[in-house]
Amino acid sequence: MKEKIIEALKRIEQEFEVKICFAVEAGSRAWGTSSPDSDYDVRFIYVHKTDWYLSIDQKRDVIELPINNQLDLNGWDLRKALQLFKKSNPSLMEWLHSSIVYFQAFSLDGKMRELEDQIFQPRASLFHYLNMAKGNYRNCLQTAAINSKRYLNVIRPILACMWIERHNRFPPNEVQPLIEALIMEGEVKRELLTLIERKVTRDDHGFEVDFPIIHDFIEKEIRHLEEYANSLRGPSRDFTATLNELFRQVLEEVWSQS
Incomplete structure (x- = not known):
């Protein structure tokens, strides 16, 4: 190719x-x-x-x-x-x-x-990814067609925000290394890695994920990241x-x- x-x-x-x-x-x-x-x-x-x-x-x-x-x-x-x-x-x-x-x-x-390190604006990037996560999460809750891709479209921007908060730098692109570096809690990490596996193998038949764990993680991080982003100043x-x-x-x- x-x-x-x-x-x-x-x-x-x-x-x-x-x-x-x-x-x-x-x-x-x-x-x-x-x-x-x-x-x-x-x-x-x-x-x-x-x-x-x-x-x-x-x-x-x-x-x-x-x-x-x-x-x-x-x-x-x-x-x-x-x-x-x-x-x-x-x-x-x-x-x-x-x-x-x-x-x-x-x-x-x-x-x-x-x-890049001189020009990077954490606040602008945080709000971009945060709004992406919130919009994609609303779509997840409003659709009956649940699949791993939809949830990863929420998780990836949240992880990007978490990386920016922790390192004040633009995050890596790859999702799995972000999970390994940022998520300590075993149950949450396991469910997120399952989402990636399902997406990569297209194994969404009988889609199963512990939705309460995933939803709690998403909603908790969105609330926290909103507060953090609003505390930052512009360039x-x-x-x-x-x-x-x-x-x-x-x-x-x-x-x-x-």
């Missing part, structure tokens, strides 16, 4: 006249919860030629292709990516933390990782100048080598 992904990325470069800086997996495969028929969620950052940016026109800054043969390709323009990086956008941060790298060229991803420094410089450096690097 990696060869097909590389071929698709090369076609994108030719069709849209861009250069791709890096491309990674950003879905369940990156989280360690994929099943055999899971899609490949490929995410990438690309760069247009310099003249494309020298315009007063508002231009489309994403490339999205229809899902084909389990392959979902979605990319963001460099300027959009750096604007979101400045805000600690969790989706973008997950791209930087992905352990599955399909393609890498130039120095962009490395330079972004060097800046105290503006990194616009730093990211403008990075933007110019990447443009020069990419097109001087082409």
